[in-house]
Amino acid sequence: MQSVPTVYYVALSAILFTLGVLGVLLRRNALIIFMSIELMLNSANLVFVAFAREFGQQAGQVFVFFVMTVAAAEVAVGLALIVTIFRAKRSINVDDINQLKG
Amino acid sequence: MPVNVETVIFFLLAAMAIGAAVGLLLSRNAVHSALFLVLNFAVVSVFFLFLAAPFIAMVQVTVYAGAIMVLFLFVIMLLGAELLRGGASGRWHSALAVVLAAGFVGVLGYVAFFSGIAPEALPNVDAGFGGPQLLGMDLFQTYLLPFELTSLLLLVAMIGAVVLTRDARTRSAAGPGARP
Amino acid sequence: MPDRLRQYRPLLLPVAGLLAAAALLAVPAVGWAAPAVQEGHGGGGAFFGLMPLLILFPVLGLLINIAWGRRLDEKWVGGIASGAAALSFVIAVLQWVSLRAVGYEAQTVYLADWLAIGELRAPWAFQVDTLSVTMMLVVTGVGTLIHVYAIGYMHEDVRANGDPARFPRFFVYMNLFLAAMLILVSGDNYLTMFVGWEGVGLCSYLLISFWLEKGAGGIGNARAGRKAFVVTRIGDWAMLLAIFLIFWTFGSLNYQEVFGAAASFRLDAQGQWVVTAITLLILMATTGKSAQLPLYVWLPDAMAGPTPVSALIHAATMVTAGIYIIARSNALYALAPFSAGAVAVVGAATAIFAGSIAIAQFDIKKVLAYSTISQLGFMVAAVGLGGYVAGMFHLVTHAFFKALLFLSAGSVIHAVEHGHHHAAAHHTAGGSGPAGDHVPAQAHGGAAGHVDAGKPGQEDHGEHDALDPQDMRNMGGLWNRLPVTKWVYLVGALALAGIVPFSGFWSKDEILHDALGQQNWLVFGLLTVAAFFTAFYMGRQLMMVFAGQPRTEAARHAVESRPLMTIPLIILAALALFGGLFNLPSIAGWTPPGAHALGDWLDHTLGAAPGGEHAGEAAEAAAGAHAGAAQAPELNLMVAGISTVVALGGLGAGAALYRGRPATAGERDPLRGVLGAGFTLIKDKWYGDELxxxxxxxxxxxxxxxxxxxxxxxxxxxxxxxxxxxxxxxxxxxxxxxxxxxxxxxxxxxxxxxxxxxxxxxxxxxxxxxxxxxxxxxxxxxxxxxxxxxxxxx
Structure with missing residues (x-):
């Protein structure tokens, strides 16, 4: 697959990232917001790997590895938070969660 | 733009990935969203294979598409939160979001295709690039400290998750007031 | 297992304390002693390095008792305090051994810097010479015995006063006193000495008002303590002025430097004035601390403290601080003959004045208190005459026999109190008599009513709601009740009266000899009369306490004290009996072995004082001070004869007058018949307090x-x-x-x-x-x- 330029991957990554951002901004379900975040992380990973290939540097892939680990940790804590919030409020609608309103 | 088999395959897969992402975005049912996301991850892992990152591709499939998404599905079903209904958020708010997104993609697209970067074929890489052996060498030599710190982070996250999701009753029983 | 371990828990702290003490002993022994050896005095001087321990031990004892005294058993509290005193005594003995090894050369043991301001250098350093070691031995030796005695005495006392929890406090104060007194005698400069001087004053105050909520009107003891503190403060003020003047004049506070400067001091008119002022101020300090005219008034009131306090502080040690400091400053007194004369006159006047008051007192401890003032007068007179050896000799023997007398008096008081309780219990149990309706808890009141019933005269009696166990009129006939106390009391009384061969005879005789040797007829006459008074009131006291028939139920049922109290008494009695051996004179040309031992010993410090020829001239011109001290005294048979006759006459007169009288507790004092109105005058202390x-x-x-x-x-x-x-x-x-x-x-x-x-x-x-x-x-x-x-x- 050497004939596909890196720029294409970057563009694809940008589209996926934007879709993730839209998910965060448009959906009210906390779980879907969370999944959108995962989508954004994943699109960033794609760029990392693409440039690693472009420059022949494995460091990019190592970073992807770390991003995945951190994402795993984030998912564990984030889901725990969602479960706890659901217990307390019987809802995971982020629009119901506005105790920090000034 | 060179048109060949590889490019066609790339565009087909890219369309699948974008389609899966849009599906994630638009599904009413959270379970569907999760399944769309799995599809997206799977496609991206194929891209990883194309980009000479076989190890990362496997990790993507097992950790992301496997473990993490199973966790998501588990939580969705545990909470019974597949279908969420509620008041609509402000119109201008959604419209602004879409406009901004379009702007964002426009900016990046401009950078990608109209800033003078020639879309060239990729250079060759050594055999074994991105394979478990070479990646492992990197991880355990150059990046040993970050690697260990990551393990610590995982441990902390695990403890945090356990503490956060403990039942209120269990929590008070283990608290200072209930100590025998 | 825990229970079995727990019973050893009280052992834990004292053992830890002893281990700490041993460690502290080891550290300086290695650290400080080594330089002392290197100084080239041979191995014998090695113990000088242990000098700081002398003070450290009492401090350690008091810290242990502060920290854990309330949790420890009384035995341990007393044991720790007495042990600390005993260890100090051991250190003092080691100093003596070391001094012998270095040929009695004065040593300075440096510990740490204290003050260094411009010319003023006041380090924490110890003066180890024959004079200070003499004081150390007396303080720690007599102090140890009194500590041991106090274990038994305070055991009863805290219960009689209804607050057993105060037991540890007493021993904390006692150890504090020891530490302060040792600082006083061992400091190598006037400022360090003053620290101890104030420290003993504080301890005196604390211990006089030990039962601060007791006494007349619930505040009597506190008032007594305050009086002692304030009156001695006047003396302390004088001492402070003297110290300032010394620094101003000689540019140093170190003893050796001051006396060295004094040797080359230019005695022009101004210099004469300054030295006279310094010495008079020191005399004033002495009148405060050593209870001389006119600042003696606090000492009789100080008897409000528990009896061991009276024995240790107000008889044996603290009140002799004034004599010590005059003896220490002998080089200055050699320059100021007027002051020396004043010292002698003040001492002699005090001796006769206080002796006369003692004749008419009824309180057993008050008699001894005035006797102490009187004997201190003897010592002050002696040092004023330049008879430093005689003064110090009398100081030592007086420490023995007056401590003995006080402690014996405590034993007598205890015995009477015991008898009182016994009689009261007996009385109440019988259910007869006027006090039969008293509840048993008010045993005091019950017996007092009984005593009152047999007392028609009401002469000279103050409060008699409760029986006063210290009032000699309530005693009598104790000879058969107190098998140990009676003998030791007799020894003490004879020693005080100055009967051959008891220690008091030799020391008093030496003072009289010095007075006669200088043709100082005034002092000699006063002291001779005072000696007569001394013998008289001791004869009176012996008769009133021990002879005749018991005048009260309490006296009839008196019981002897515990061995813990009597054994120190026996040791002190032995010292009072043989204390004269320390400094026997030559008798008719024959010099007994060990004669003048104390004189020769002290001579290394007093005779070798760097007064030099200059001071020597002044002294000889004035009073022959050094010569008098340095020459080996010959027993002057005339003086010995006079003093023996006076002592026997006094004893005999007292005994004859009080033989079988007063028969009852309320009877008129027979001396009143002889002296008439004069009796009231001396009984009321010449109205000194009123004045x-x-x-x-x-x-x-x-x-x-x-x-x-x-x-x-x-x-x-x-x-x-x-x-x-x-x-x-x-x-x-x-x-x-x-x-x-x-x-x-x-x-x-x-x-x-x-x-x-x-x-x-x-x-x-x-x-x-x-x-x-x-x-x-x-x-x-x-x-x-x-x-x-x-x-x-x-």
């Missing part, structure tokens, strides 16, 4: 009242302070507060920004909706904007 009340205390109180009430309160506080200053201040404050602060500061500086901030915040808070997605949107706006700027604008 000082009239001359000093009342004007002082009046002045204080005027100062406080009229000047300070009414004028200064009410008018000037409240009206003038307060008015101005309030006016200004009101102006500042109402106008400046509320109006200007609050309005412009505080309120205006607050209102502004609130308005701004009200605007901004609309943006804070609490919706996360809203915030994310804003962030996204920022992202796009920044990217657009970077790409298109720049």
């Amino acid at each position: 000082s009340d009239l001359l000093v205390i009342r004007p002082y109180n009046w002045l204080a009242h005027v100062s406080a009430d009229l000047i300070d309160w009414r004028f200064w506080h009410d008018w000037f302070h409240n009206t003038v200053i307060g008015g101005i201040f309030n006016g200004f404050a009101r102006f500042s507060a109402d106008f400046l602060d509320l109006g200007v500061v609050d309005g412009l500086i505080s309120q205006a920004p607050a209102v502004l901030a609130r308005a701004v915040a009200d605007g901004f808070r609309r943006f804070q909706t609490g919706y996360v997605r809203y915030y994310a949107l804003i962030v996204f706006v920022g992202v796009v904007a920044v990217l657009g700027y970077l790409l298109f604008v720049r």
Whole structure:
């Protein structure tokens, strides 16, 4: 697959990232917001790997590895938070969660 | 733009990935969203294979598409939160979001295709690039400290998750007031 | 297992303390002793390095008792305190051994720097010479015995006074006293000495008012303590002035430097004045601390303290500090013959004055108190005459026999108290008599009623609601009740009276000999009469306490004290009996082995004082001070004869007069028949207290009242302070507060920004909706904007 330029991957990554951002901004379900975040992380990973290939540097892939680990940790804590919030409020609608309103 | 088999395959897969992402975005049912996301991850892992990152591709499939998404599905079903209904958020708010997104993609697209970067074929890489052996060498030599710190982070996250999701009753029983 | 371990828990702390003490012993033994050896005095001087331990041990003892005294058993508390005293004694003995090894050369053991201000150098250093070691041995030796005695005595005393929890406090004070006294005698400069001087004053105060809520009117003991503190303070003030003058004159406070400077001091008119002032001020300090005329008044009242305190502080050690410091400053007195003469006269006058008062006292401890003042007068007279050896000799023997007498008196008092309780219990149980309706808990009252019933005269009796166990009129016939105490008391009394061969004879004789040797007929006469008084009141006391028939039920049922108390008494009695051997004179040309031992020993310090030929000349011209001290005294048969006759006459007169009398507790004192109105005069202490009340205390109180009430309160506080200053201040404050602060500061500086901030915040808070997605949107706006700027604008 050497004939596909890196720029294409970057563009694809940008589209996926934007879709993730839209998910965060448009959906009210906390779980879907969370999944959108995962989508954004994943699109960033794609760029990392693409440039690693472009420059022949494995460091990019190592970073992807770390991003995945951190994402795993984030998912564990984030889901725990969602479960706890659901217990307390019987809802995971982020629009119901506005105790920090000034 | 060179048109060949590889490019066609790339565009087909890219369309699948974008389609899966849009599906994630638009599904009413959270379970569907999760399944769309799995599809997206799977496609991206194929891209990883194309980009000479076989190890990362496997990790993507097992950790992301496997473990993490199973966790998501588990939580969705545990909470019974597949279908969420509620008041609509402000119109201008959604419209602004879409406009901004379009702007964002426009900016990046401009950078990608109209800033003078020639879309060239990729250079060759050594055999074994991105394979478990070479990646492992990197991880355990150059990046040993970050690697260990990551393990610590995982441990902390695990403890945090356990503490956060403990039942209120269990929590008070283990608290200072209930100590025998 | 835990229970079995727990029973050893009280052992834990003392053992730990002893281990710590052993460790502390080891460290200086290695650390400090090594340099001392290197100085080349051979191995014998090695113990000088242990000198700091002398003070460390009592301090350690008191710290242990402060920290754990309340949790420890009485045995342990007393044991730790006595052990600390005993260890100090061991150290003192080691100093003596070391001094012998270095040929009695005075040593300075440096510990640490204390003050170094310009020329003023006052280190913590110890003066180890024959004089200070003599004092150390007396203080620690007699102190140890008294500590042991006090274990038994205070055991009863705290129970009789109803507060057993105060037991550890007593021993804390006692150890504190030992430490302070040892600092006093071992310091190598006047300032360190003054630290100890004040320290013993403090301990004296604390121990006199030990039962601070007891005594006449519930405050008598506290008043007694205060009196002692205030009166000795006058002396302390004089001492401080003397120290200032010494520094001003000689430029140092170190003993050796001062005396060295004194040797080459130019005795012009001004110099003579200064030295005389210094020495007179030291004499004044001595009259305070050593209870001489006219500042003696505190010592009789100090008997309010427990008896071991009277024995240790107010008989054996603290009150001799004045004699010590005069002996120490002998080089200065050699320059000031007038002061030396004043010292002698003050001493002799005090001796006869206090002796006369002692004759007519009824309180067993008051007799001994006035006797102490009188004997201190002997010592002061001796050092005033330049007979430093005689003075120190009498100091040592007096420490033995007066401590013995006080402790024996304590034993007698205990015995009477015991008998009193026994009689009261017996009485109440019988249910007969006028006091039969008293409840048993008020045993005191019950017996007092009984005593009162057999007392028609009511002569000279103050309060008799409760039986006074110290009143000799309530005693009598104790000879058969107290098998140990009677013998040791007899030894002490004979020693005090100066009967051959008891220790008191030899020391008193030496003083009289010195007085005669200088043709000082005034002093000699006064002292001889005082010696007669001494013998007389001791004979009177012996008869009143031990002879005849018991005059009260309490005396009839008196019981002997415990061995813990009597064994120290026996040791002290042996010392009182044989103490004369320390310094026997030559008798008719024959010199017994060990004669003049103390004289020769002290001579290394007193004779070798760097007064030099200059001071020697002055001394010989004035009083022959050094010569008198340095020459080996020959027993002057005339003096010995006179003093023996006087002592026997006094004893005999006392015994004859009081033989079988008073028969009952209320009978007239037989001496009243002889002296008539004079008896009342001396019984009331020549009205010394009343005189000082009239001359000093009342004007002082009046002045204080005027100062406080009229000047300070009414004028200064009410008018000037409240009206003038307060008015101005309030006016200004009101102006500042109402106008400046509320109006200007609050309005412009505080309120205006607050209102502004609130308005701004009200605007901004609309943006804070609490919706996360809203915030994310804003962030996204920022992202796009920044990217657009970077790409298109720049």
